[in-house]
Amino acid sequence: MKRAFITGITGQDGSYLAELLVEKGYEVWGLLRRSSSANTGRIDHLLRGSHEKDPGVKLVYGDLSDSLTLVDVLHEFKPEEVYNLGAQSHVSVSFENPVYTTKVNALGSVRLLEAIRKMDPMPRFYQASTSEMFGRSPAPQSEETPFRPRNPYACSKVYAFHQVVNFREAYGLFGCNGVLFNHESPRRGENFVTRKITRAAARIKLGLQDKLYMGNLDAKRDWGYAPDYVRAMWMMLQAEGPDDYVVATGETHSVREFLECAFGRLDLDWKEYVETDPAYYRPAETTDLRGDYGKAREKLGWEPTVSFKELVRIMTDADLELAERELKENNPK
Numbered sequence: 001m002k003r004a005f006i007t008g009i010t011g012q013d014g015s016y017l018a019e020l021l022v023e024k025g026y027e028v029w030g031l032l033r034r035s036s037s038a039n040t041g042r043i044d045h046l047l048r049g050s051h052e053k054d055p056g057v058k059l060v061y062g063d064l065s066d067s068l069t070l071v072d073v074l075h076e077f078k079p080e081e082v083y084n085l086g087a088q089s090h091v092s093v094s095f096e097n098p099v100y101t102t103k104v105n106a107l108g109s110v111r112l113l114e115a116i117r118k119m120d121p122m123p124r125f126y127q128a129s130t131s132e133m134f135g136r137s138p139a140p141q142s143e144e145t146p147f148r149p150r151n152p153y154a155c156s157k158v159y160a161f162h163q164v165v166n167f168r169e170a171y172g173l174f175g176c177n178g179v180l181f182n183h184e185s186p187r188r189g190e191n192f193v194t195r196k197i198t199r200a201a202a203r204i205k206l207g208l209q210d211k212l213y214m215g216n217l218d219a220k221r222d223w224g225y226a227p228d229y230v231r232a233m234w235m236m237l238q239a240e241g242p243d244d245y246v247v248a249t250g251e252t253h254s255v256r257e258f259l260e261c262a263f264g265r266l267d268l269d270w271k272e273y274v275e276t277d278p279a280y281y282r283p284a285e286t287t288d289l290r291g292d293y294g295k296a297r298e299k300l301g302w303e304p305t306v307s308f309k310e311l312v313r314i315m316t317d318a319d320l321e322l323a324e325r326e327l328k329e330n331n332p333k
Contacts, residue, residue, distance in 0.1 A: 003078065003081075004028050005030070006021075006031070006083045009057070010039050011089075012189070018046055018057050029060060031062050031086060064104055064107075070115040082123045083237075084112055088100060091132065091154075095152060102152065105153070106157075109164070113167050125164070125167075125175040126236060131182065132151065132153060135149045136150060139289060174237070181291040182223045184223055184224070204263075206327050208326060208330075212274045214255065215277065217259070220290070222249055223249070232247045248292070
């Protein structure tokens with residue numbers, strides 16, 4: 001049974017990755033940041049295995065600011081693969097709290113890399129990078145495109161990216177950076193724009209909400225399906241040698257198009273319910289991101305399987321079910 005360690009296991013990507021690895025027969029440990037409220041909803045179904053050979057997922061308390069815990073856990077568990085998905089990943093929050101974002105995303109990655117460097121043998125390592133690192137570089141963006149970050153989140157991720165490359169070249173680490181473009185699912189946090197849209201559309205359809213306030217509707221992103229993207233993470237660590245890969249769909253769509261698809265799925269005209277609010281505009285906007293995933297296709301055999309319209313349908317339908325449950329709870333009779 002192979003062993004894998006995941007930071008950020010309670011997030012969207014961490015939960016899908018944990019599912020994938022458990023399905024492939026891995027023993028999985030995840031790093032859980034202590035909180036006064038339960039935050040394991042996305043992985044509760046994985047915490048108990050179905051039989052003795054399937055122990056389920058084990059959680060250990062700690063975070064990326066705690067070097068000692070990282071060292072202890074890694075030396076106890078001795079994983080063959082480590083996936084660093086833990087981060088302060090919200091761009092708007094990074095403008096409000098750049099120091100914390102840097103502490104977690106940049107320095108946290110180095111703490112984890114240092115803990116790994118002291119292991120013998122060193123496990124294979126995956127670093128969650130982001131298309132936000134490209135910033136103002138013109139689309140399409142590939143592995144050869146220069147980084148021009150436009151927000152503190154992206155800056156922290158550029159630092160982590162280069163540290164992985166440095167550890168790979170200096171210490172022989174099998175380390176891969178996955179430069180993932182935007183990827184969504186029903187498990188996306190509700191403060192991210194795609195989930196904010198599908199959640200609001202469903203609630204408006206059922207009369208639970210009247211308006212949706214948005215920022216820049218012209219911003220364009222390359223949106224894919226999260227389960228497709230965690231499959232790419234795993235494939236990177238199964239390759240013969242370590243490398244860095246862009247993971248994307250190669251298509252770009254605006255926030256306005258996302259609104260049209262989500263509200264249209266529910267037979268609503270988004271223009272009747274959506275208003276722009278300057279409060280939701282970013283100080284510096286990354287306007288056009290579209291990835292060239294040719295290298296991942298050629299070297300890993302990876303391809304996206306879910307189209308933009310299908311992604312919006314999946315998310316909207318899931319949020320409609322959630323809104324229907326909410327309506328029943330509010331009107332139990």
